[in-house]
Amino acid sequence: MLIEMKNITKRYGSLVANDNVSITLKKGEILAIVGENGAGKSTLMKILYGLESYDSGEILINGKPVRFSSPYDAIKNSIGMVQQHFMLFPPFSAAENIVYGNEPRRGIFFDKKEAYRLVEELCRKYNLYIDPKIKVKDCSVGLQQRIEILKVLFQQVDIIIFDEPSAVLAPQEIDNFLQTVLDLKKAGKSIILITHKLNEVMAVADYVTVMRNGKVVKKMPKHETSIEELSYLMVGHHLEEREIEEIEPEEEILAVSNLTKTSPDGVKLLDDVNISVRRGEIVGIAGVSGNGQSELIQCISGLEHADSGKIVLNGIDVTNASVSAIREAGCACIPEDRYYWGSAAEASLEENCIMYHYQRKSELMKNGFLNSRNVSLFSETILKDFDVKHTSSSQSMKDLSGGNAQKLIVGREYMQNTPLLIAAEPTRGIDIGAIEYIHGRLLEKRQKKDAILLISSELSEIIELSDRIYVMCSGRINGEFSRDEATREKIGYLMMGGKNDDEM
Amino acid sequence: MTMKCNRKFVTVASPFFAILIGLTFGAAVMIAVGTNPFSAYRQMFSKSFFDIYYLGQTLVKSAPIMLSGVAAAIAWRAGYINLGMQGQMCVGGLCATLVALFFPVKSWWVTILCFCVGMTAGAIWALIPTYLDYKFDVSIIICTLMMNYATNFLTDYFVSAPIKDTAGDGLAMQSPQIAEALRFYRFSPKNAMNTSVFLSIAVVILIAIFLKKSKFGYESKMTGLNREFARYGGIKSTKIMFMTMALSGALCGFAACIEIFGARYRYVNAMFTSTSYSWTGLMAMLIADYNPIMTMVYSIFLAGLAIGGQALQRSVGLPMQISDIIQCSITLFVSIKLLFNFQKLKINKKPNHLERDEEVEHE
Ligand SMILES: Nc1ncnc2c1ncn2[C@@H]1O[C@H](COP(=O)(O)OP(=O)(O)OP(=O)(O)O)[C@@H](O)[C@H]1O
Numbered sequence A: 001m002l003i004e005m006k007n008i009t010k011r012y013g014s015l016v017a018n019d020n021v022s023i024t025l026k027k028g029e030i031l032a033i034v035g036e037n038g039a040g041k042s043t044l045m046k047i048l049y050g051l052e053s054y055d056s057g058e059i060l061i062n063g064k065p066v067r068f069s070s071p072y073d074a075i076k077n078s079i080g081m082v083q084q085h086f087m088l089f090p091p092f093s094a095a096e097n098i099v100y101g102n103e104p105r106r107g108i109f110f111d112k113k114e115a116y117r118l119v120e121e122l123c124r125k126y127n128l129y130i131d132p133k134i135k136v137k138d139c140s141v142g143l144q145q146r147i148e149i150l151k152v153l154f155q156q157v158d159i160i161i162f163d164e165p166s167a168v169l170a171p172q173e174i175d176n177f178l179q180t181v182l183d184l185k186k187a188g189k190s191i192i193l194i195t196h197k198l199n200e201v202m203a204v205a206d207y208v209t210v211m212r213n214g215k216v217v218k219k220m221p222k223h224e225t226s227i228e229e230l231s232y233l234m235v236g237h238h239l240e241e242r243e244i245e246e247i248e249p250e251e252e253i254l255a256v257s258n259l260t261k262t263s264p265d266g267v268k269l270l271d272d273v274n275i276s277v278r279r280g281e282i283v284g285i286a287g288v289s290g291n292g293q294s295e296l297i298q299c300i301s302g303l304e305h306a307d308s309g310k311i312v313l314n315g316i317d318v319t320n321a322s323v324s325a326i327r328e329a330g331c332a333c334i335p336e337d338r339y340y341w342g343s344a345a346e347a348s349l350e351e352n353c354i355m356y357h358y359q360r361k362s363e364l365m366k367n368g369f370l371n372s373r374n375v376s377l378f379s380e381t382i383l384k385d386f387d388v389k390h391t392s393s394s395q396s397m398k399d400l401s402g403g404n405a406q407k408l409i410v411g412r413e414y415m416q417n418t419p420l421l422i423a424a425e426p427t428r429g430i431d432i433g434a435i436e437y438i439h440g441r442l443l444e445k446r447q448k449k450d451a452i453l454l455i456s457s458e459l460s461e462i463i464e465l466s467d468r469i470y471v472m473c474s475g476r477i478n479g480e481f482s483r484d485e486a487t488r489e490k491i492g493y494l495m496m497g498g499k500n501d502d503e504m
Numbered sequence B: 001m002t003m004k005c006n007r008k009f010v011t012v013a014s015p016f017f018a019i020l021i022g023l024t025f026g027a028a029v030m031i032a033v034g035t036n037p038f039s040a041y042r043q044m045f046s047k048s049f050f051d052i053y054y055l056g057q058t059l060v061k062s063a064p065i066m067l068s069g070v071a072a073a074i075a076w077r078a079g080y081i082n083l084g085m086q087g088q089m090c091v092g093g094l095c096a097t098l099v100a101l102f103f104p105v106k107s108w109w110v111t112i113l114c115f116c117v118g119m120t121a122g123a124i125w126a127l128i129p130t131y132l133d134y135k136f137d138v139s140i141i142i143c144t145l146m147m148n149y150a151t152n153f154l155t156d157y158f159v160s161a162p163i164k165d166t167a168g169d170g171l172a173m174q175s176p177q178i179a180e181a182l183r184f185y186r187f188s189p190k191n192a193m194n195t196s197v198f199l200s201i202a203v204v205i206l207i208a209i210f211l212k213k214s215k216f217g218y219e220s221k222m223t224g225l226n227r228e229f230a231r232y233g234g235i236k237s238t239k240i241m242f243m244t245m246a247l248s249g250a251l252c253g254f255a256a257c258i259e260i261f262g263a264r265y266r267y268v269n270a271m272f273t274s275t276s277y278s279w280t281g282l283m284a285m286l287i288a289d290y291n292p293i294m295t296m297v298y299s300i301f302l303a304g305l306a307i308g309g310q311a312l313q314r315s316v317g318l319p320m321q322i323s324d325i326i327q328c329s330i331t332l333f334v335s336i337k338l339l340f341n342f343q344k345l346k347i348n349k350k351p352n353h354l355e356r357d358e359e360v361e362h363e
């Protein structure tokens, strides 16, 4: 047995993040770990990688007990990890990032040429191509991840841990990534893969371990299980097909006309964008990430200014208005990046929960002063309603698991109760049970005749929920579909820049 | 010890350890010069905290330290690094002294007027670099720091000519004394202890409550923790920036007034530079991790250290620099903690470039 983690227990105060967990990994095997948000997957992997200490239990590598006190020890024992948040230096080249820590030297100087050569050799060996000279800041998320993988491979490890690698990737990048994982297996590497996407599990894993509430529920070979069984084990009940009731949309709540934005170096980020969202509608925006969707919602929510065009929200002209004016006019926004915009990691859950709510609710803030009791009560409602696994509402945000942090943000923006909700990647990093719940809440909001503008790199999410779909490509709206017309193929074709003659 | 644990360990335990290590370092120096550190420390602390006379000195000295420390904390916790507390104190103190000297009426309410003028002057002095940052993107850190030197010359000019005290030997560069009616009440003529100490403590407590409970406190804290989050949540960042810096500067002016109307009764050349109140206050607030109440506690501790050092020099003959050595080593260990904080900042900023890169991909 290559790795055995035996009876690992890890407590955070009263919370047991890992409760007597045992997992095993054989050489050349791909082990997938799945489980609800806060089940303890990341914690277990951090323990294995030496990032986190544990209270009891034992780790054996090739039968020998080991105890790591830092990732350095783990790497020496041939274990590498690709973290969910990439740890790269953006201004430096791919090669410099990859060899960081083990730089080739000539005398006392860094040998750049040799670094380029080593990286090229590495790329050839694993069929993972990258230009060694490209700056990390010029790389897409998919490429950055490839650099991370190469960095781990450069450390000559045999075991690679991936914590939710696909959460930030576009569908095409995910396919590439899965192929890479299979290639790595062929090259003799052993892999642990954490993911919420069960189709990825079915595509590459040999074994699946299901965790729930800090415990291992079951480990089984992939071919003996199915997506249905896995989701049943994770969620505890069967997921049902949802019937989406048709409702007649009402008056227009958001009208964007001729919106244009050009980047400082002259690239058209938004090119004459026209969209309209009506009450009682979920409108999806499909597109390969980086084709203007982010800029569009940032302009609507006031985080960016447009060069020209007009945005009318709830009858009020909010073109280039301040964020607070736009929120006041009736817009809430689930941001794309939960740590960059969505939260303050060092602040408490309460402080994160009340953002902007305090401006509108006099029970939270009166005469410029917060009412702590009501702030706690209000925060608890969000945390409970959206099932955020936490120990106390005064704990800090950074101690929440990734998915639970996301649920808090979704809950906060949902509870703003605005006629328009912008939902950008609302279910990123969330487990299937919670996705089902959040989708249910979004549909409930639509039922109440509010409007939702949905952006997601998950095409299936857009197709399932949206009444109407706009497709964006190179900053332009490249086509529009109603619920009945929308198919994966048609949308995919327009996303790549094709033209839909029936529509245009 | 894992990396993560280390970081947590450092944030939780560092104030305590910084002080402990500082004291140990001081002990080592004492042993090196042949003094028993235990009896020296006992004397030092029994004097500065348990002897009525020295306790009074400690508290009087701690007042401007804690106020300027809290002033720094207000700005820093919102992410605006104000290093100009010294200059803001100089200007605030000078303006208040001018009013005290030249305002025709000498009555208790004029003290309040002087405080208002001092605070306004301090606030304006802090708003100049803020405006430059807002308008021309000049770094607040550098601008506030450099203004200290300019201000120092400016205020020293006043006490060397226009309002120089001519009554004494004429050597001292200082203003004449302010009228007796304007001064804070002293409990005994032998001791500097006076009512301004209580006012300072009350102000610190009020500010602590204000920062914890008020809208401004919440908004400035969120701005400091994650500016993008604050912006996304509709907090008006420009308003917060100006309010924060104005409040910080005003509190520096207040600290200067406390020193002048409570202890010195006049503006003395370099009175805020040679005493380095603001740097000690800065240190106290760094140890306290921006918490006003703890800033007050550490300010009293650091003031006690200095007063005890002076007492030690008189009784044991140990150079009072001993207390400087202790203070410096405490600073050193506090700055190690700061380094960790900056590292954390960098890690928190990571998602930033992910978003940017999605734009780049599209080119
Ligand atoms: N530093 C910490 N302090 C306190 N609690 C923590 C800390 N880190 C994690 N936890 C808690 O431990 C539990 C397990 O967290 P973990 O990150 O392992 O979950 P996960 O299975 O990776 O979930 P997700 O799918 O959401 O990423 C969560 O409830 C989380 O709140």
Ligand SMILES: [Mg+2]
Pocket: A041, A042, A043, A401, A402, A403
């Ligand atoms: Mg996780």
